Amino acid sequence: MTKLHIETTINGEPVEFLCDAHETLLSALRNGLGLTGTKEGCATGDCGACSVLLDNRLVPACLVLAPEAHGRAVTTIEGLSRGDALHPLQRKFLEHAALQCGVCTPGFIVAAKALLDANPNPSEEETRYWLAGNLCRCTGYDKIIRAVLDTAAEMKGSPA
Amino acid sequence: MNAIRYETPRSVAEAVRLMAADSGARVLAGGTDLLVQFRAGVRQPSAFVDVKRIPELMSITIDGEGLRLGAAVPAALVFEHAELRRLWPGLAEAVALIGSTQIQGRGSVGGNLCNASPAADTTCALIANRAQCVIAGPHGERTVPVDTFCVGPGRTVLEPGELLVAVHLPRPAARTADAYLRLIPRSEMDIAVAGAGVSVTLDAAGACTAARVAIGAVAPTALRVPEAEQALVGSPLDEASLQRAAAAAAAAARPIDDKRGTAVYRRTVAGVLTRRAAAIAAQRARPGNGHD
Numbered sequence: 001m002t003k004l005h006i007e008t009t010i011n012g013e014p015v016e017f018l019c020d021a022h023e024t025l026l027s028a029l030r031n032g033l034g035l036t037g038t039k040e041g042c043a044t045g046d047c048g049a050c051s052v053l054l055d056n057r058l059v060p061a062c063l064v065l066a067p068e069a070h071g072r073a074v075t076t077i078e079g080l081s082r083g084d085a086l087h088p089l090q091r092k093f094l095e096h097a098a099l100q101c102g103v104c105t106p107g108f109i110v111a112a113k114a115l116l117d118a119n120p121n122p123s124e125e126e127t128r129y130w131l132a133g134n135l136c137r138c139t140g141y142d143k144i145i146r147a148v149l150d151t152a153a154e155m156k157g158s159p160a
Numbered sequence: 161m162n163a164i165r166y167e168t169p170r171s172v173a174e175a176v177r178l179m180a181a182d183s184g185a186r187v188l189a190g191g192t193d194l195l196v197q198f199r200a201g202v203r204q205p206s207a208f209v210d211v212k213r214i215p216e217l218m219s220i221t222i223d224g225e226g227l228r229l230g231a232a233v234p235a236a237l238v239f240e241h242a243e244l245r246r247l248w249p250g251l252a253e254a255v256a257l258i259g260s261t262q263i264q265g266r267g268s269v270g271g272n273l274c275n276a277s278p279a280a281d282t283t284c285a286l287i288a289n290r291a292q293c294v295i296a297g298p299h300g301e302r303t304v305p306v307d308t309f310c311v312g313p314g315r316t317v318l319e320p321g322e323l324l325v326a327v328h329l330p331r332p333a334a335r336t337a338d339a340y341l342r343l344i345p346r347s348e349m350d351i352a353v354a355g356a357g358v359s360v361t362l363d364a365a366g367a368c369t370a371a372r373v374a375i376g377a378v379a380p381t382a383l384r385v386p387e388a389e390q391a392l393v394g395s396p397l398d399e400a401s402l403q404r405a406a407a408a409a410a411a412a413a414r415p416i417d418d419k420r421g422t423a424v425y426r427r428t429v430a431g432v433l434t435r436r437a438a439a440i441a442a443q444r445a446r447p448g449n450g451h452d
Contacts, residue, residue: 002163004166020163020164021163021164021165021166021207021208022164022166022198022208024195043199044196044199044200045192045195045196045259045260045262045263045266046260046349048260048262051262054265057234057236057265058261058262058265059262059265059266060262060263060266062195063190063191063192063195063196063263063266064191064266065166065188065191065195065208065210067166067168067210068210068212070168111261111262114261115261129348130261131261132260132261132348132349133259133260133261133262133263133349134260
């Protein structure tokens with residue numbers, strides 16, 4: 001079986017990989033490229049654990065074929081920190097203890113980044129609707145929402 | 161098993177050639193239905209024909225004729241389009257109801273239509289807006305009214321080798337507006353128990369001169385309801401005429417019992433949503449509300 005040769009950009013870096021036509025972007029990231037920060041939850045687009053940005057658009061990586069990334073730019077959770085400096089969302093998730101088992105956390109943070117990129121000052125209601133496609137079975141969500149709103153408040157006026 | 165292929169046609173003609181040459185090929189737009197069905201083993205395509213690199217399928221054009229919405233444009237781009245939202249608020253609200261933010265970054269109106277779920281939210285809104293489906297195939301292009309596009313759950317009029325290129329909505333006449341409502345038991349992330357899309361046109365005195373009514377999730381396909389339209393046309397869209405339209409929609413519904421609701425409940429809700437959607441569309445169409 002011939003593999004497809006894909007040239008893409010991941011977290012700002014040019015990346016090449018081989019994949020099958022029906023392989024998902026999620027599988028290529030985790031199994032091919034070792035970027036295991038992006039998690040597999042339901043694998044049917046219902047849980048948000050595999051959220052990544054494709055050309056800056058929030059998508060479920062389980063419902064993107066890996067070859068679709070050819071010539072596109074992918075951002076994963078690994079692309080948010082700057083060296084050892086955590087992204088403000090990552091810092092606020094820790095401060096607010098907005099995670100327990102942590103499996104949903106990368107998806108929530110990537111989805112929240114997409115929210116703050118589009119709307120730097122979201123209301124609580126907007127935040128809850130935006131994140132409705134990210135499921136958490138541990139926290140009860142409230143701390144997650146507080147962490148995102150607190151990040152927005154901190155980032156206001158200071159470009160990240 | 162032969163290897164599944166992944167194809168990226170750059171033109172409609174190239175996509176048609178790929179589809180016509182291989183009866184097992186499936187069009188890949190957002191993948192939010194197809195890839196789930198593939199993973200579940202429900203569909204085993206021989207090729208994914210990714211149409212998202214074809215400009216015609218990925219563009220939104222609004223001019224004097226109306227809206228030309230490329231079949232693969234993701235939902236998020238549809239409701240982020242300010243002029244589209246202004247002219248077709250009901251279509252925009254139907255699009256915005258589908259799935260999560262993540263799904264809206266992928267799923268398209270054309271895909272929603274071609275998946276042919278009886279509960280597809282956008283199909284009712286398209287019917288209410290007199291949409292025409294532009295279909296390309298080996299024998300050229302043809303156009304089909306959206307209310308005849310779906311023929312049953314998961315089944316459409318698309319013939320082998322054909323694909324949906326775009327939907328075309330005529331530009332609304334003066335004092336014309338649409339609305340879409342659905343009922344789900346949760347506040348987000350669910351599939352309609354019932355839905356209703358309505359478009360009305362008013363004259364200068366506020367009487368209804370034209371109407372389209374469609375109901376969803378209450379029959380094997382979304383249904384246009386001419387009897388409900390007749391109840392609205394000629395009326396001042398007062399409570400009595402809205403109630404008659406509701407009764408007509410409930411009577412036209414042919415729902416089933418399933419986990420999302422009983423047939424009796426769905427029939428009632430289809431009527432209620434028709435009345436409420438008609439009232440919202442009427443309010444939007446009145447002078448001074450942006451649809452003069």
